[in-house]
Amino acid sequence: MDYKDFLATLDVExxxxxxxxxxxxxxxxxxxxxxxxxxxxxxxxxxxxxMGAFMHLxxxxxxxxxxxxxxxxxxxxxxxxxxxxxxxxxxxxxHRGIVCRTHGLAYLQPDNVVKLPQCVHDGLNYSDVFDxxxxxxxNPITISLRIDDILNxxxxxxxxxxxxxxxxx
Numbered sequence: 001m002d003y004k005d006f007l008a009t010l011d012v013e014x015x016x017x018x019x020x021x022x023x024x025x026x027x028x029x030x031x032x033x034x035x036x037x038x039x040x041x042x043x044x045x046x047x048x049x050x051m052g053a054f055m056h057l058x059x060x061x062x063x064x065x066x067x068x069x070x071x072x073x074x075x076x077x078x079x080x081x082x083x084x085x086x087x088x089x090x091x092x093x094x095h096r097g098i099v100c101r102t103h104g105l106a107y108l109q110p111d112n113v114v115k116l117p118q119c120v121h122d123g124l125n126y127s128d129v130f131d132x133x134x135x136x137x138x139n140p141i142t143i144s145l146r147i148d149d150i151l152n153x154x155x156x157x158x159x160x161x162x163x164x165x166x167x168x169x
Contacts, residue, residue: 001154001155003045003048003049003156004049006154006156007049007101009154010098010101010150010154011101014101014102014105017105017141018104018105020139020141021105021106021141023128024106024125024126024128024129024137025104025105025125026119026123026124026125026127027104027124027125030088031124032085032088032089032090033119033122033124034100034103034104034117034118034119035081035082035084035085035090035100036081036082036085037079037080037081037118038079038080038082038118039078039079039080039163039164039165040082040097040099040100040163040164040165041099041147041161041162041163041164042097042098042099042147042161042162042163042164042167043097043098043147043148043151043156043158043159043160043161044159044160045151045156046097046098046099046147047097047164047167049095049097050084050092050095050096050097052095053092053094053095054084054092057091057092061086061091064086065083065084065086065091068081068083068084068085068086069083069165069168071083072165073165073168078163080165082164083164083165084096097147097164098147098150098151099147102145102147102150103117103119104117104119104125105117105125105141105145106120106125106126106135106137106140106141107140107141107142107143107144107145108140108141108142109144110144114135114137114140115145116130116135147161148161
């Protein structure tokens with residue numbers, strides 16, 4: 001299976017998971033909270049796919065993304081806005097990485113602790129079942145949504161996974 005076919009299959013699976021959790025999901029068009037502060041772990045196949053889209057952006061968007069990358073690199077912060085976020089929208093949305101596709105879902109980790117999305121602290125996804133310390137989620141997703149686990153499940157070697165900005169020299 002090539003990476004593009006994998007993503008299409010993954011999107012179907014994730015669509016079902018989001019649907020099963022819809023009562024706890026607050027994601028809406030225009031919400032970009034998850035893209036405004038993170039480190040965005042990406043695998044090599046993610047980055048190759050994203051860069052294919054990046055190279056075909058209109059010149060103005062291409063220039064803006066490059067400026068965002070330079071600003072993030074100059075700031076040397078572990079948490080930063082995604083450089084592909086332009087005017088509150090992802091300019092490579094159809095080519096976004098696995099972490100972007102899975103963000104917003106909570107899942108049960110092997111240690112039986114529910115992994116919540118960061119946006120829960122902003123009163124968004126799963127804030128209705130999280131009191132700041134305890135999660136009361138009756139039917140958590142039981143498959144791991146970690147990037148390496150997803151890649152392994154679909155027969156891809158995770159190879160290197162590192163923060164988005166580290167992929168840029």
